[in-house]
Structures are given as structure tokens and as C-alpha cells.
Amino acid sequence: MMALEHLTRLTLSHNKLTEIPQDIVLLVNLEKLNLFNNHIETLPSNLCDFTKLKTLNLAINRLKALPRGFGAFPVLEVLDLTYNNLNESSLPGNFFCLETLRALYLGDNDFTTFPAEVGKLQNLQVLCLRDNDLIRLPKEIGGIQRLRELHIQGNRLSILPPELGQLDLCGTKQLFKAENNPWVTMIEDQMKIGPSHVFEYIRTNTYKFLYERYTEAEPEPALRKTERAKRFGKK
Amino acid sequence: MLQPLDKSTASPLFQRRLLHHNEIEKLNINDSRPNSISSNMSLLQNGVCARCGEGFKMKDQIVNSHDQTWHPECFVCAQCFQSFPGGIFYEFEGRKYCEHDFHVLFAPCCQKCGEFIIGRVIKALNNSWHPDCFRCQLCNGPLADTGFMKNAGRALCRECHAHEKARGLGKYVCHKCHAIIEEGHIKFKEEAYHPYHFNCKTCGSELTADAREKNGELYCLRCFDKMGIPICGACRRPIEERVVNALGKYWHVEHFVCAKCEKPFLGTRYYEKKNLAYCENHYHQLFGNICFVCNNIVAGDVFTAFNKAWCVNHFACSVCDRKMSQKTKFFEFDMKPVCKSCYEKFPGELKRRLKKNYDAQSKK
Ligand SMILES: [Zn+2]
Ligand SMILES: [Zn+2]
Ligand SMILES: [Zn+2]
Ligand SMILES: [Zn+2]
Ligand SMILES: [Zn+2]
Ligand SMILES: [Zn+2]
Ligand SMILES: [Zn+2]
Ligand SMILES: [Zn+2]
Helix, strand or coil: CHHHCCCCEEECCCCCCCCCCHHHHHCCCCCEEECCCCCCCCCCHHHHHCCCCCEEECCCCCCCCCCCCHHHCCCCCEEECCCCCCCHHHCCCCHHHCCCCCEEECCCCCCCCCCHHHHHCCCCCEEECCCCCCCCCCHHHHHCCCCCEEECCCCCCCCCCHHHHHCCCCCCCCEEECCCCCCCHHHHHHHHHCHHHHHHHHCCHHHHHHHHHHHHCCCCCCCCCHHHHHHHHHC | CCECCCCCCCCHHHHHHHHHHHHHHHHHHHCCCHHHCECCHHHHHHCECCCCCCECCCCCCEEEECCEEECCCCCECCCCCCECHHHCEEEECCEEEEHHHHHHHCCCECCCCCCECCCCCEEECCEEECCCCCECCCCCCECCCCCEEEECCEEECHHHHHHHHHHHHCCEECCCCCCEECCCCEEECCEEECHHHCECCCCCCECCCCCEEECCEEECHHHHHHCCCCEECCCCCECCCCEEEECCEEEEHHHCECCCCCCECCCCCCEEECCEEECHHHHHHHHCCEECCCCCECCCCEEEECCEEEEHHHCECCCCCCECCCCCCEEEECCEEEEHHHHHCCCHHHHHHHHHHHHHHHHC
């Protein structure tokens, strides 16, 4: 390992690694670490000692939690945690200190709610929460001014916070994916015409009023889809 | 206030010199040139030398000037005891001096150039000047014939004095009459004036301080408002100062701002997009192609896919980092490119789900 001190990229994808060796942090110059598609269940707590790491890919692993202090990476820009077993209680207290993040991938996990602290990630351009169990979104997402990609398809969402209307996700360099959710009819109707109509609609005072009425009534969230259960069966 | 410069204020010395000059003229013509020094019988018998009191002998040359007579050796400069070159002398307090010594002893020096002053002397501010050297200390205009104004120990022309005084009072000086404008000036072609020197171009009424300039003409406020002045595209108020004409609208200089950061351009370059103006920084941030890998503006050729952009040499499989070209077959996963070999190693359950979604999408 010592001899590889100058290494800036390390790709260990498609191996059957069950853990990361502790002394990987001796690769002090590492900027990109790719552990895509392994069998990793836990991470060493000193992983955040990579002071130059910009891209960390841990997608398709078996993570149930992130270690304490994980949010201390000073320059991390892209974090991919797709297809793990993470939920809102898996995130360490300092997770949203990752203020340099510009892309956060959490698709195919088990979140039912998402922390309001996400609003602290002011550099975030891409937020992927595809195929989780989300029953609602924090309104703070609407305050992430740079956001240009939001993936929320395949959840249990029925309604969008009106604050999301502050986002501009309808241009050719933006993306809004929201299909496969049990949307209330008034949103579903707009979805059919196109995302720009959804955003126009949730900016209206009519919608703000309906949204308040709806959340006060606290309706039962939609049930989990059978398809998702299948994924758990596979693991 | 204005101090005229004529004979009555000229110094006593100046007057004296004028007098002597006249005498010398006369002297030159009549008596004192060497060839006019003569022997005269009556003087020989009765006259005495005005300097030494002795009589004259036969053959003695006698100098005769102004009804006085001298031995030639006695008709000399009181300072250097030499005869007067060219017969020209100057008299002061009963003594005669050659031109050189008179200048050295009594003639004034110019305060500006330091040379002796022959001819007209300007006495002012306890100093002497050649008329041509006596000029306004601000604009250098001649003062000898116009008079001057004393301002903080300086000699200034009327105009400069008025400006200086107005400046001290925080007021303007009228560019036409040069008087201080006590209240309510108007600006016309960058200069300040009393408004009453002008009339409105349209209605002819005498102007007041609220008059306005447009295309080099002055108008009263009423007529000006009727002419359709530009309205700022931001604040919707009339623009009376500098007008910025951009995006097919008029703007106050300070209201023409970047649509993103709202900082005024103040003449710096702006970029237009969808009839909005942006500063360079925000234009690139919003509309430039930013590479998804290196997060920089793509300088050269750009590769675009999935609503994203890449530097051509940064476009690679998001799983294994293998470089891909336009021709490489790749799959989409969360709007990122994945090479065929990586995609095939995905969990079967995931692949089936992705395929199902893909089919559902393409059916629409
Ligand atoms: Zn002399
Ligand atoms: Zn002089
Ligand atoms: Zn002057
Ligand atoms: Zn005037
Ligand atoms: Zn304005
Ligand atoms: Zn700007
Ligand atoms: Zn790049
Ligand atoms: Zn690959």
C-alpha cells in the first residue's frame, strides 16, 4: 500500500469485497475511490481521512449504516450510495456537513422520510432518491438553489411541498423524475402534461391551500409496492 | 474689490523713472553726447562745475545738462565713478547713476521672472511684475490691463476668483455671467448656469432650476415631461441621468443588473439569454456546458447526454471509468452512462427492473 501513495484513483468495482482494509487511508492522495458492486457491509470509521477525495462510489453494496463522522470529507463532490440498505437512521449526525457535495445518489435504499437538513447542501446539483419508501419530502429541498436534477420516482409520495416550486427543473439541462408514485389526482393530472405544469401548479395559491388541508388531514401513506419486496428477497 | 492698475496706483519709483526717462531723451538730443560737449566763453567766465564747485579753464570741455555744468570727469555715476555709457543716466535723490547701477540699486525685480523691470511696472501684492508676467495664478490669463482679485494671497482673474469663492462655499459659478449661483443652478453641456439666462426650447418661458437638458437643448419641466422621456425597464420611473439601452429597453445605469446576482453591469460586458442579461460568471454557470466529471466549463468539444455535459475526454463509464466515445454502446443508470460490460454485472433483479422501466418509458 505504501508504494501506491501517489495513487489518485482506485477502482475496485465488481469484486466480492466484504470490507475495506483500514490502511486504505494511507493512499493520502486518493481523489476517486470506486467500490461499485461489492458485498461491503460496514465501512472503516477513518474513511473520511481522505482529505482529497472528490468521488466516492459505494453503489450496489450491503451497507446498513454509515460510520460515525462520515460527513467529515472536506472536498467530497460526488457520493454514490445507490442500492444499499440505508434509511434515515443510517446517517451519522454530521452527514449533512458534506457541503461540497454536488451529487448525492441514494436510489434503491429504504428511506421513508428524508432529513430536513438536506437544505444545508447548498452546492447540490443532483439528488437521487429513486425507489425508496419515501412518504413525504422535506420542504427544504426547495431551498437548494443549484439543484438541477431531482429523482424521486418509485416512492410512496402523494403530494409535493409547495416550496419545491422555487426550483427550476424544467430546462434542457435540468431533470425531474417523479413517476411511479401514488400522486394525488391534481398532481397526477399535471404530471401527465409535463413537469413544467407540475411546477407551475404547485406555485399557485390554490395548491398551497390544498396542500395545507391535505397535510392537516394526515392521510394514511400508500402501501409498499410488491416489486420492492422482491428486491429484499434477492439480497 | 477690483484693483485697477493705472498711474494713480503705480509706485513712486515707477513715476520717478518715467520722469527721468523723459529728461534723458531730451538730454541725448541736445547736450550730453560727447560731440556736443562744447567750449563756451560765458561759462568759462562765470560757471562752476555742479559737482566740484571749481571754475572752468580754457580748453576745458564742459558738460551742460539741465542748466547745470560739469567737468567731464565730474559728470560720472555716483556709484562707479565712470562716465555714462551713451550719455544715459538716471537721477535719484539728487544723485546720478549709470543705467547698470541704477538698476542694481533701485530698479524693481519682477516677482515672477527675477529680471529688472524697465518700462511699466505692475505693483501688486507687495511685489513688482513685468506687465506680461503679471498673470492669473490659476488660468494664466493676463491681468495687467484687466485688474485682479486678491484670493488667499494670490492674484486671480475675476472668473477664477469667483470659481474659487464658490468652491469654498460649495456653490456653482455661472458659466455665462461668472457670478456665484446662490441657489438653483442648471447644468447645460456640463457647465452650471443661472437658469434665468435660458428659455425653454418649446414654450419659450424663462427657465427655473427644474429645467432639463435633452439632445443639447433645454426645456422647462412641463415641456420635458411631454416629450416622452425613457422609462427604466426595472423601476418604471423616468430616466433623467445616463440611459442604458439594452434588451430593447431603457435602464437606469444602476438598474441594469445581472438576472441572477442582481449586480449592476456599470458598463462591463453582459450576456443575453431569453431576453435576460447575465454577468459572465452567471451566464456560464447557467448556460455554459459544465462537465459532470470535472465540474468545469467545457472548453473544447462537448459531449451531451442525459441532460448533462462532459468534456469529450471525460466521458467514461460511471462504474469502471473506462473512456467511451460517441460510438460506444452504453446504458443509462440514474442518468449516468454505464458501459455494456459493467451493466451486465448488475444484480439480475435490478437489471430486470431497469428493463421494465425502460420498456414502459419507450411505450409512451
Ligand atoms: Zn555707475
Ligand atoms: Zn518678468
Ligand atoms: Zn484666471
Ligand atoms: Zn449668470
Ligand atoms: Zn430604474
Ligand atoms: Zn451575476
Ligand atoms: Zn471535464
Ligand atoms: Zn464500465
